[in-house]
Amino acid sequence: MNWRKLNRAVHRDAGYFCAALTIVYAISGLAVNHVSDWNPNYKIERVEKRFTSIPITSREEMVAALVDRLDLPGAPKSSFRSAPHLVDLFYDGWSVRADAQAGRATIERPRDRALLRDANFLHLNHPKGLWTWFADGYAILLALLAISGLFILRGRNGITGRGLWFSLAGLAVPVVFVVVMRYL
Secondary structure (H helix, E strand, C coil), X not given: CCHHHHHHHHHHHHHHHHHHHHHHHHHHHHHHHCCCCCCCCEEEXXXXXXXXXXXXXXXXXXXXXXHHHCCCCCCCCEEEEEECCEEEEEEXXXXXXXEXXXXXXXXXXXXXXXXXXXXXXXXXXXXXXXXXXXXXXXXXXXXXXXXXXXXXXXXXXXXXXXXXXXXXXXXXHHHHHHHHHHHC
C-alpha cells in the first residue's frame, strides 16, 4: 500500500470518528466565547406576580406575609431590605424581589440549557480524569487530520501549490493577532 492511499484512509476514518465531537466542540466553543454576552449554561426564568399590598413593618413580618401571599415554599435562607418597601428573599439557587407597597414581585429561577450546559461541561474539561485522556486523544486526532489533510491533494491545488498559501494564511492569523494584541 502506498503512503498516499494510507494517508487518505487514515484521514477519512479519523474524520468520521471526530465529526460529531467536532460539531459539539464547535457549538460549545461559540457559546463559551460569548460568555460575557449571555450565560450558555443557564437561562433566567422571570415570573411576575401580583399580590395584595403588605404594610411596611419589620423585615421578619414582611417576609412571613410575602411567603404566605406568594405561596412560597417556606421561609427563605436569607432576606434583605434595600428600601422600606422592597424585600429580597433568597432561596437555594433562586430569589424573589417584592415591592410590598405596589403588590408586585419578580421571581427569578435559573434553568439549565441542558444540552449546551453538558457540552460546555465537557469542552471545559470539568470532569477531569478519564475525560482528560479522551480530550487529549481527540486533540491528537485533530492534529492528525490537519496534517494528513495537507497531503490529500497533489500538484497546484496541494500543499506545494495554493495549499501552501492557505496554510500560511491560517498560521498568520494567530501570529498577527498575538503580535498586535500583546506587543503593539
